Amino acid sequence: MIPGFVAAAVTAGIKPSGKPDMALVVNTGPEFVAAGVFTRNRVVASPVKLTRKAVADGRLVAVVYNSGNANACNGAQGDADAAAVVRRVADAIGCEAADVAACSTGLIGEQLPLDLMLDAVDPLVAGLGDHADAAAEAIMTTDTVRKTTLVTHAGGWSLAGMGKGVGMMAPSLATMLVCLTTDASITPDMADAALRQATAVTFDRLDIDGSTSTNDTVLLLASGASGITPTQQELDEAVREACADLAQQMQADAEGVTKRVAVTVTGTTTDDMALNAARTIARDNLFQCAMFGSDPNWGRTLAAVGMADADMDPEKISVYFNNQAVCIDSCGTPGARDVDLTGVDIDVVVDLGTGGPGQATIRTTDLSLGYVEFNSAYST
Amino acid sequence: MIPGFVAAAVTAGIKPSGKPDMALVVNTGPEFVAAGVFTRNRVVASPVKLTRKAVADGRLVAVVYNSGNANACNGAQGDADAAAVVRRVADAIGCEAADVAACSTGLIGEQLPLDLMLDAVDPLVAGLGDHADAAAEAIMTTDTVRKTTLVTHAGGWSLAGMGKGVGMMAPSLATMLVCLTTDASITPDMADAALRQATAVTFDRLDIDGSTSTNDTVLLLASGASGITPTQQELDEAVREACADLAQQMQADAEGVTKRVAVTVTGTTTDDMALNAARTIARDNLFQCAMFGSDPNWGRTLAAVGMADADMDPEKISVYFNNQAVCIDSCGTPGARDVDLTGVDIDVVVDLGTGGPGQATIRTTDLSLGYVEFNSAYST
Numbered sequence: 223m224i225p226g227f228v229a230a231a232v233t234a235g236i237k238p239s240g241k242p243d244m245a246l247v248v249n250t251g252p253e254f255v256a257a258g259v260f261t262r263n264r265v266v267a268s269p270v271k272l273t274r275k276a277v278a279d280g281r282l283v284a285v286v287y288n289s290g291n292a293n294a295c296n297g298a299q300g301d302a303d304a305a306a307v308v309r310r311v312a313d314a315i316g317c318e319a320a321d322v323a324a325c326s327t328g329l330i331g332e333q334l335p336l337d338l339m340l341d342a343v344d345p346l347v348a349g350l351g352d353h354a355d356a357a358a359e360a361i362m363t364t365d366t367v368r369k370t371t372l373v374t375h376a377g378g379w380s381l382a383g384m385g386k387g388v389g390m391m392a393p394s395l396a397t398m399l400v401c402l403t404t405d406a407s408i409t410p411d412m413a414d415a416a417l418r419q420a421t422a423v424t425f426d427r428l429d430i431d432g433s434t435s436t437n438d439t440v441l442l443l444a445s446g447a448s449g450i451t452p453t454q455q456e457l458d459e460a461v462r463e464a465c466a467d468l469a470q471q472m473q474a475d476a477e478g479v480t481k482r483v484a485v486t487v488t489g490t491t492t493d494d495m496a497l498n499a500a501r502t503i504a505r506d507n508l509f510q511c512a513m514f515g516s517d518p519n520w521g522r523t524l525a526a527v528g529m530a531d532a533d534m535d536p537e538k539i540s541v542y543f544n545n546q547a548v549c550i551d552s553c554g555t556p557g558a559r560d561v562d563l564t565g566v567d568i569d570v571v572v573d574l575g576t577g578g579p580g581q582a583t584i585r586t587t588d589l590s591l592g593y594v595e596f597n598s599a600y601s602t
Numbered sequence: 603m604i605p606g607f608v609a610a611a612v613t614a615g616i617k618p619s620g621k622p623d624m625a626l627v628v629n630t631g632p633e634f635v636a637a638g639v640f641t642r643n644r645v646v647a648s649p650v651k652l653t654r655k656a657v658a659d660g661r662l663v664a665v666v667y668n669s670g671n672a673n674a675c676n677g678a679q680g681d682a683d684a685a686a687v688v689r690r691v692a693d694a695i696g697c698e699a700a701d702v703a704a705c706s707t708g709l710i711g712e713q714l715p716l717d718l719m720l721d722a723v724d725p726l727v728a729g730l731g732d733h734a735d736a737a738a739e740a741i742m743t744t745d746t747v748r749k750t751t752l753v754t755h756a757g758g759w760s761l762a763g764m765g766k767g768v769g770m771m772a773p774s775l776a777t778m779l780v781c782l783t784t785d786a787s788i789t790p791d792m793a794d795a796a797l798r799q800a801t802a803v804t805f806d807r808l809d810i811d812g813s814t815s816t817n818d819t820v821l822l823l824a825s826g827a828s829g830i831t832p833t834q835q836e837l838d839e840a841v842r843e844a845c846a847d848l849a850q851q852m853q854a855d856a857e858g859v860t861k862r863v864a865v866t867v868t869g870t871t872t873d874d875m876a877l878n879a880a881r882t883i884a885r886d887n888l889f890q891c892a893m894f895g896s897d898p899n900w901g902r903t904l905a906a907v908g909m910a911d912a913d914m915d916p917e918k919i920s921v922y923f924n925n926q927a928v929c930i931d932s933c934g935t936p937g938a939r940d941v942d943l944t945g946v947d948i949d950v951v952v953d954l955g956t957g958g959p960g961q962a963t964i965r966t967t968d969l970s971l972g973y974v975e976f977n978s979a980y981s982t
Contacts, residue, residue: 264916265908265932295904297917297933330901331934431887432812433902434909507811507887507969508977515978521710522813524675528645529814536644537677552645553677554711589887591974597888598895 223352224382225405226250226445230349231360234342236290236328236335242360244339245287246346247401248315253446256282257413258323259421261438267294268304269324273439276308276323280410282443283321285401286311286346287361289386293326293334294436303334310340314347325399325439327363327386358384361399364596366475371467373460379406379448381460385468398425398472400440402464404457407446412454416461417442424465427497428585430476431593432505440465473585478592481513482567486583487532489540489573495532496582499574502530503584510589516563520548527572538575544568551575603732604762605785606630606825610729611740614722616670616708616715624719625667625737626726627781628695633826636662637793638703639801641818647674648684649704653819656688656703660790662823663701665781666691666726667741669766673706673714674816683714690720694727705779705819707743707766738764741779744976746855751847753840759786759828761840765848778805778852780820782844784837787826792834796841797822804845807877808965810856811973812885820845853965858972861893862947866963867912869920869953875912876954876962882910883952883964890969896943900928907952918955924948931955 223229229247236243249256258277260270276282286307293300304324312319326334358368365386373381387398402417421440442461452460473482485504487496503509506526512519520541528536541549544565548558552575603609609627616623629636638657640650656662666687673680684704692699706714738748745766753761767778782797801820822841832840853862865884867876883889886906892899900921908916921929924945928938932955 263905263908264914265904265919266916292901295901295929295932295934297931299933330899330905331929331938433886433888433906436901436905436908506813507973508813511974511977514974517979519710521672521675521816524645525643525710525816526813528643528816534644536646539645549675549711551677552675553679554675558711589974591971593887594891594894594969594971594974597891599897 223354224380224403226447227403228350229353229357230346230351231353231356232342232345232349235338236288242356243288243290244342244346245357245360246284246311246350247357247403248284248350249282249443249445251445253407253444254281254283255408255410255413255444256280257410257417257442259417259440261435263434263436265436267292267326267437268296268300269293269326270437270439271301272304272308273323273325276320281321282323283317284311284315285323285325285441287325287399288339289327289361289363291326291328291332291334292330292437294330296333299333303336306336307339310343314343323441327361327399327437330436354382354384361386364477369468369471371464373463375452375456375460377450377452377456379404379450379452381464383464383468385472387472398438400468402442402461404444405448406444406457407449407451408444408457412457413442413444415454416457419458420461420465424462424469427583428469428473429501429504430587473587476587477596478590479587480590481588483513483570483586483588484583485570485586487572487574488581489575489578490580491533491576491578492580493582496580499527499530499532500582500584503527503572504586507589513568514588514590518543518548518559518561518563520554520558523570523572524549524552532574533576533578534574535576540573540575542571603734604760604783606827607783608730609733609737610726610731611733611736612722612725612729615718616668622736622740623668623670624722624726625740626664626691626730627737627783628664628730629662629823629825631825633787633824634661634663635788635790635793635824636660637790637797637822639797639820641815643814643816645816647672647706647817648676648680649673649706650817650819651681652684652688653703653705656700661701662703663697664691664695665703665705665821667705667779668719669707669741669743671706671708671712671714672710672817674710676713679713683716686716687719690723694723703821707741707779707817710816734762734764741766744857749848749851751844753843755832755836755840757830757832757836759784759830759832761844763844763848765852767852778818780848782822782841784824785826785828786824786837787829787831788824788837792837793822793824795834796837799838800841800845804842804849807963808849808853809881809884810967853967856967857976858970859967860970861968863893863950863966863968864963865950865966867952867954868961869955869958870960871913871956871958872960873962876960879907879910879912879954880962880964883907884966887969893948894968894970898923898928898939898941898943900934900938903950903952904929904932912954913956913958914954915956920953920955922951
């Protein structure tokens with residue numbers, strides 16, 4: 223564990239599988255700095271409402287996690303349940319309820335099994351210690367592997383992270399819960415700035431299926447236990463590195479994934495336009511199906527990008543699959559249909575032909591039979 | 603056939619299957635009024651560029667169709683090939699090349715087999731007659747049934763239509779080619795107005811997969827052979843009825859479809875907002891996968907609509923599946939998970955809770971294993 227943090231995990235009985243489903247991360251100080259970034263969905267889960275308020279003052283002591291139930295779309299009862307769990311945790315560890323955040327992930331629209339969760343709080347607190355991996359496992363839903371990261375700074379401080387997220391990933395964050403912890407001594411403003419710049423270029427650029435969750439929450443907690451204050455730039459780099467690593471793990475573990483696809487757009491006026499165009503291609507079902515089939519059907523890339531909000535010259539678009547030109551000046555190249563896309567990683571570059579400096583990359587996956595099988599019977 | 607029109611179909615040899623792949627529709631007059639509506643994609647096929655120009659003066663004599671090749675993303679060669687086919691048709695029937703439109707559908711990025719097509723023009727013209735059904739069959743690609751419609755007006759005139767379209771259907775028109783013919787005596791302005799109002803509420807509200815084609819073209823040709831001039835309202839109604847019928851046939855025949863889903867949104871400020879919200883839900887992969895699985899997972903409807911550009915009260919959203927309330931005030935109802943969605947038709951109504959008058963319906967399908975299988979190996 224990062225100095226100044228302890229964690230624990232238990233099986234409360236929320237998941238029918240009997241696997242661990244609650245985790246607790248506690249900052250033991252001496253500082254209790256925190257920042258958070260949340261889903262942009264207007265339909266938000268009760269724990270998101272609670273945690274937004276809790277972190278608004280830049281201070282958190284603990285975060286309580288549960289998997290197996292999203293506590294979303296549960297009305298006033300959902301809000302009350304989230305508050306009750308947080309209050310019980312605050313009492314058990316001896317802090318203010320306003321300094322405890324909550325994160326939930328799982329099925330939308332089922333009331334929390336509150337009694338089971340309240341009963342699990344004492345064992346959770348009793349078990350607090352060097353259990354970061356157990357906590358990372360307890361927040362998994364359909365994830366097949368636990369996702370953790372560690373950045374060690376030469377200056378004598380470090381940053382660790384755990385995350386979960388495999389589907390419903392777009393366009394702001396992904397359906398993810400992430401907890402980053404550091405022993406650096408930083409201010410709330412430093413934490414907030416570092417978290418925002420990092421999520422904007424990592425989790426925000428992962429777009430698996432165009433669906434956006436009700437529960438996305440990325441938190442950064444700082445204990446100050448190292449006694450070292452990094453520069454903003456050092457902090458930014460470390461948080462970006464940790465977020466990029468977790469984002470890549472999420473992409474690799476996405477539901478039904480058989481391909482990891484990076485879509486880069488260049489040759490348009492601004493980076494924002496390039497981002498819009500890359501997202502439009504990455505999210506297109508027909509493009510994603512072609513990737514699943516290792517089918518170098520570049521025409522679908524052009525059909526998709528033609529609907530993007532980006533400056534382009536429709537007669538001057540070029541497309542590269544794995545560094546081979548398949549379309550130049552909006553026309554197929556000889557041999558374009560023979561490009562080998564059978565590998566797991568596919569690199570797509572689209573130049574919109576305006577000569578502009580705009581550029582951006584979105585990471586996505588294929589649309590596979592596994593994705594449809596998986597998601598056609600999620601609640602039943 | 604509608605008085606004043608003849609049609610023909612032949613096998614030119616464009617499709618490897620050896621099925622009919624070229625069709626010709628000719629207006630024999632006495633009037634030659636025409637209007638067209640096209641894809642909003644900025645990457646457009648050569649025949650779309652040609653036909654936009656040809657119909658700009660409100661006059662067309664003939665339309666030449668081919669399936670098996672989209673003639674899209676073929677550069678200057680594609681433009682020249684489309685013009686060559688049109689010129690040959692014009693010569694054979696004895697009209698100006700500027701009065702002949704062209705429509706192509708099939709794979710993007712393959713050059714037209716021009717010689718095969720030019721050789722087919724004489725047989726096509728020789729075969730002109732009462733062959734509307736044969737023409738409708740020759741424009742099919744992955745369509746499993748031919749799509750035709752007929753509206754007979756009590757006033758003594760009528761309107762017929764043929765169409766094709768099964769995938770890449772959104773958000774403007776669908777990947778479709780449609781030809782409507784009428785013996786009404788109308789002006790180009792009447793034709794244009796009727797076509798625009800009709801496509802806006804029919805083809806534009808069919809959204810199968812969020813993908814938009816490079817070739818969409820809907821044409822209305824009027825021969826005036828009945829000698830009767832309907833009112834604009836009568837014409838509007840007939841065109842709307844014909845387009846709605848063809849749109850429904852396309853929805854039912856969409857690639858891999860096992861469900862026909864209508865998503866209606868109410869309770870927001872404007873119809874445009876309702877349309878945006880209905881489209882956001884209809885297009886959501888996770889929503890569509892749940893429909894495929896007959897899974898009443900209403901939480902996904904809320905997660906999807908929370909990202910829509912529409913006024914909503916996030917705490918007051920209601921959802922109905924097949925007229926049964928599954929979510930009231932953003933909370934699940936008892937029994938919501940037991941609603942039977944095993945039938946082919948699923949009706950989804952979402953009220954956004956603002957009390958506003960905005961309302962709109964989008965028709966879509968499920969995201970099935972068949973869709974992915976089909977589209978993962980389209981070009982190979």
